[in-house]
Amino acid sequence: MPDTALPATAQEGARVLAVSDSAAKRVAFLIEHEGDPALMLRLTVSGGGCSGFQYGFSFDAAANEDDHVFEKNGVKVVTDDASLDLLAGSTLDYVEDLMGAAFQIKNPNATASCGCGNSFAA
Template sequence: MESVLAHDLTLSPAAARRVAQLAELEGKPGLMLRITVSGGGCQGFQYAFSFDDQTASDDRVFERDGSKLVTDETSLDLLAGAEIDFVEDLMGAYFQVKNPNATSSCGCGTSFAVN
């Protein structure tokens, strides 16, 4: 089992597979999943996902099975220790954030609060 530090952000195996599949579909093998946190949403903060092939000087990159996850230092402060998963269920298919820093979240899982 790989060691995970409390400030790390991880991709689940399912999320890593999905990032690889989407990068292949786009024809861009270096495509990374980017997660950012911004103010807003019904709980105070909200997650945003996008794909990126570039990194900025304040970005941190995390990797699993060749797939990369990138976030900026400010977002990482609110995501430290979180796992990004990919879920397929009756509600659809989506990336899900399992964030130990969130004290509450909205029903759709895109907005959260911290104390």
Template sequence: MSILSENQSDTPAGRVMSLTASAAARIAKLATLEGNPDQMLRLTVSGGGCSGFQYGFSFDTAVNEDDHLFARDNAKMVVDDTSLDLLAGAEIDYVEDLMGSYFKVNNPNAASSCGCGASFSV
């Protein structure tokens, strides 16, 4: 497991991710609402979806050996090593608009994505 944050200079080149202030605030709020401020957002990539790969979001309290931990403010996000290969350089945002509220992945590795942004191809 590696613990990385936006303020650390020893992050592996190209294998970083970031949380916007909006995403960090929402993660912290959801963890508080769940009654466990130690919960972290887990972001995974799996095969499927209309574009080839799909994003998965869940909450977790465990950090596995192959996980990378990213933090901002009072929020933490966990990404497994395999998913990080497809997410390196991505920014996780929390958006509230006419379509609803959701976590949005701004992934520079995605060559294309579906209309709803839940899946992508490389």
């Protein structure tokens, strides 16, 4: 089955974050629940977690000067320049299975990750 995740609008060579249809649909649902259509999903990478770096998710109504905005199906995902260094080439996905539902990052830059998938080593 072909990958339905496509690079978003702010393309800079390999510094692209793809957003799957499933992730875009879930973000749209969450934004609708929040009641503010101006919201964007902010994806960050910070030091910590059991593998060295950890992913962070939040909503933001504005992009900062050093942010990169990626769009899929009308949904915007924003990440800062430093986080994009570690996320370049990654895909943001939303997965539902018998164990639960969660956003997942398929990160080609990760050399190791923890069992929960929330932290990684680069």
